[in-house]
Amino acid sequence: MAGDNAAVTTPLREVLVAETLKKGTRVTGAERDRLAQELKKRYDSGESIRALAAATGRSYGFIHRILTESGVNLRGRGGATRGKKA
Numbered sequence: 621m622a623g624d625n626a627a628v629t630t631p632l633r634e635v636l637v638a639e640t641l642k643k644g645t646r647v648t649g650a651e652r653d654r655l656a657q658e659l660k661k662r663y664d665s666g667e668s669i670r671a672l673a674a675a676t677g678r679s680y681g682f683i684h685r686i687l688t689e690s691g692v693n694l695r696g697r698g699g700a701t702r703g704k705k706a
Contacts, residue, residue, distance in 0.1 A: 643677055656690040663687055669694075 647655055659672055667675075673683045687694065 652686070656686050659683060659686055660690050660692050663692055 659676075662672060663669070669680055669683050669687070673680045676683070684694075
């Protein structure tokens with residue numbers, strides 16, 4: 621039975637953020653500031669922009685813009701880097 625509850629349970633903050641961000645609605649003023657602080661906190665704790673976009677139902681570009689407006693230092697793209705040839 622525990623497996624059934626785990627599949628249904630979602631974090632409350634994701635549900636609340638998704639409810640306030642109906643697709644295509646404008647987010648301005650105090651609501652935008654609250655959203656920026658929440659996204660900044662989640663991004664700083666390790667979530668990716670893509671994960672935040674999926675959780676909120678907004679685009680990658682929207683999340684990227686909100687984070688940069690709030691002064692977040694964005695992480696690099698990661699992945700393997702090429703070293704110098706010997």
